[in-house]
Amino acid sequence: MKKVGNHNSISRxxxxxxxxxxTFSIQLFAQDAVTPAPDAAATATPAPSATGxxxxxxxxxxxxxxxxxxxxxxxxxxxLRGVGDKYEKEWLYKWIRNSADLIKSGDERANKVxxxxxxxxxxxxxxxxxxxxxxxxxxxxxxxxxxxxVAAVPGGDQGSVQSGGISNEVIxxxxxxxxxxxxxxxxxxxxxxxxxxxxxxLEVAKSEKSLPIWKAFAKNQFLVLVTVIFFLxxxxxxxxxxxxxxxxxxxxxxxxPIHYSHRIHAGENGIDxxxxxxxxxxxxxxxxxxxxxxxxxxxxxxxxxxxxATPEYSKAFYDGEIQKLYDxxxxxxxxxxxxxxxxxxxxxxxxxxxxxxxxNHAQHVTVGGIECQTCHGPVEEMEIMKQHSPLTMGxxxxxHRETEVKLKDNEYYKKIHEELSKKYGVEKLTAAQMGxxxxxxxxx
Amino acid sequence: xxxxxxxxxxxxxxxxxxxYQFFPNMYQSVGYETYAESDAFNxxxxxxxxxxxxxxxxSIKRGFExxxxxxxxxxxxxxxxxxxxxxDSISEKEAAKGKELYGIYCAICHGEQGNGKGKLVERxxxxxxxxxxxxxxxxxxxxxxxTYGLNSMGSHANQxxxxxxxxxxxxxxxLKSKL
Numbered sequence: 001m002k003k004v005g006n007h008n009s010i011s012r013x014x015x016x017x018x019x020x021x022x023t024f025s026i027q028l029f030a031q032d033a034v035t036p037a038p039d040a041a042a043t044a045t046p047a048p049s050a051t052g053x054x055x056x057x058x059x060x061x062x063x064x065x066x067x068x069x070x071x072x073x074x075x076x077x078x079x080l081r082g083v084g085d086k087y088e089k090e091w092l093y094k095w096i097r098n099s100a101d102l103i104k105s106g107d108e109r110a111n112k113v114x115x116x117x118x119x120x121x122x123x124x125x126x127x128x129x130x131x132x133x134x135x136x137x138x139x140x141x142x143x144x145x146x147x148x149x150v151a152a153v154p155g156g157d158q159g160s161v162q163s164g165g166i167s168n169e170v171i172x173x174x175x176x177x178x179x180x181x182x183x184x185x186x187x188x189x190x191x192x193x194x195x196x197x198x199x200x201x202l203e204v205a206k207s208e209k210s211l212p213i214w215k216a217f218a219k220n221q222f223l224v225l226v227t228v229i230f231f232l233x234x235x236x237x238x239x240x241x242x243x244x245x246x247x248x249x250x251x252x253x254x255x256x257p258i259h260y261s262h263r264i265h266a267g268e269n270g271i272d273x274x275x276x277x278x279x280x281x282x283x284x285x286x287x288x289x290x291x292x293x294x295x296x297x298x299x300x301x302x303x304x305x306x307x308x309a310t311p312e313y314s315k316a317f318y319d320g321e322i323q324k325l326y327d328x329x330x331x332x333x334x335x336x337x338x339x340x341x342x343x344x345x346x347x348x349x350x351x352x353x354x355x356x357x358x359x360n361h362a363q364h365v366t367v368g369g370i371e372c373q374t375c376h377g378p379v380e381e382m383e384i385m386k387q388h389s390p391l392t393m394g395x396x397x398x399x400h401r402e403t404e405v406k407l408k409d410n411e412y413y414k415k416i417h418e419e420l421s422k423k424y425g426v427e428k429l430t431a432a433q434m435g436x437x438x439x440x441x442x443x444x
Numbered sequence: 445x446x447x448x449x450x451x452x453x454x455x456x457x458x459x460x461x462x463x464y465q466f467f468p469n470m471y472q473s474v475g476y477e478t479y480a481e482s483d484a485f486n487x488x489x490x491x492x493x494x495x496x497x498x499x500x501x502x503s504i505k506r507g508f509e510x511x512x513x514x515x516x517x518x519x520x521x522x523x524x525x526x527x528x529x530x531x532d533s534i535s536e537k538e539a540a541k542g543k544e545l546y547g548i549y550c551a552i553c554h555g556e557q558g559n560g561k562g563k564l565v566e567r568x569x570x571x572x573x574x575x576x577x578x579x580x581x582x583x584x585x586x587x588x589x590x591t592y593g594l595n596s597m598g599s600h601a602n603q604x605x606x607x608x609x610x611x612x613x614x615x616x617x618x619l620k621s622k623l
Binding site: 062119121245247253268271274288296344349356 | 459465517602
């Protein structure tokens with residue numbers, strides 16, 4: 001027997017060792033991925049411990065003062081960090097208990113503060129004791145917390161999430177590599193076997209040349225006919241599908257001038273849809289809220305909390321979007337004043353019903369009592385707003401056929417409702433049975 | 445080939461821009477649309493190129509009643525003393541509406557019970573919202589504050605009509621009496 005081939009070929013050894021390495025590396029990576037998270041959590045120790053006084057002061061501050069004062073920024077009233085250094089305690093006691101009296105008494109400093117802040121009077125707090133006020137002052141005298149300690153926590157979370165993603169990718173990549181290697185090995189084995197066969201003087205059986213498959217196919221007329229029909233039908237299917245989606249904008253999510261997240265506002269914070277879209281209650285159109293509605297809250301909230309940021313959108317990004325609102329509405333954040341320089345925001349309209357159809361929000365929202373989400377989908381989960389429903393006529397009519405009208409407590413139409421019920425022989429009427437399918441209801 | 449066809453047809457849809465329409469001139473008529481850009485308004489004293497115009501100065505909305513108290517501390521004090529609700533009796537249905545409106549516009553900060561513990565306060569987005577029990581409010585002052593806002597609270601006059609503001613005022617006082 002002859003010696004054939006090189007069983008110890010370098011390339012094969014290399015490949016085998018690579019495969020071996022990869023199988024181990026998967027486990028290694030998986031371990032790496034798990035380790036960083038607890039490390040990060042361990043380093044993120046809670047903020048510097050506060051004295052008892054300041055902690056009690058913080059609770060009082062948040063409950064009583066925070067409506068008009070922030071620690072580090074002007075609001076309705078001045079920023080309060082370090083206020084204990086600026087004024088002596090006796091003066092502060094008097095001011096907090098009854099600032100109006102102090103101003104009337106002609107106190108110079110009191111009048112200066114009063115005039116600086118648009119002469120808006122401070123609520124009197126006669127219920128606060130000297131000890132309470134001392135606590136609050138202790139809280140305001142705390143140094144600015146170092147931002148590094150806060151930033152470590154979300155960083156750690158992000159790390160673990162990302163490395164989880166990476167390890168998945170690595171595993172998939174390794175599997176693909178292994179598969180490729182198996183194919184190569186198969187090829188090599190085949191080569192070796194044919195070489196052995198040749199060496200042994202065996203002839204590898206060659207398959208007989210038959211008619212090429214396409215010629216055989218062309219000869220069989222029945223098969224050709226069936227295929228042609230199949231092609232025609234399937235292309236008709238796709239053409240029909242394409243024509244049916246013309247004019248339908250389901251899934252339309254344009255880029256808006258200000259990145260407004262419904263997920264944060266309506267979802268996490270649970271603000272009612274109708275707080276901003278108030279006209280939906282009593283008008284044909286649901287309004288795009290004017291910017292003064294935004295400012296109802298954002299006059300106060302000029303930056304998002306650390307916990308609001310997601311891996312996709314950073315805190316700096318969200319703060320930038322709030323700044324865009326301030327630029328548009330002309331709000332000077334530093335001085336807490338409107339500058340009067342405004343510019344319109346060009347929102348992109350998402351839901352465009354054709355002009356040939358009439359739709360009334362108030363009829364559906366107030367009279368019908370239908371939830372906004374029925375048509376607009378889970379808006380409270382949408383980071384970027386998009387059109388959820390197709391807004392086609394079939395979609396409208398389907399809902400009219402299924403929706404039962406609330407007949408209770410509707411004395412005015414009681415007789416008509418009873419007659420209609422008798423006519424259709426049903427207990428509950430649907431919108432369609434009340435004429436919700438008549439052409440003229442929506443098209444005129 | 446079929447697959448290629450399917451890909452080429454479906455990949456045309458771009459979610460960032462609107463789709464083709466069959467008869468655009470039936471979809472968009474000549475008249476201008478709410479909130480749309482339009483050349484109809486290009487005159488003097490008009491906001492150019494947009495249909496959302498500011499009403500002419502001095503114009504009054506249909507059904508609007510003049511509110512005499514001015515937006516100042518003095519106006520607040522006067523309203524607190526003198527302003528009385530024009531609604532003498534509120535039906536059950538109207539009371540339910542007041543409660544619903546309070547739920548939409550006020551409860552997010554002031555809390556369902558009016559104790560100053562709404563969802564935004566609990567989540568520390570807004571701080572220092574007082575309980576109604578801690579403030580000497582009257583029906584006049586509540587109406588005044590909803591109309592003009594006070595300190596950190598903004599005006600809610602464009603979301604609530606005058607009648608609705610009185611209904612909410614009534615509900616706020618009910619809550620205060622229960623606290």
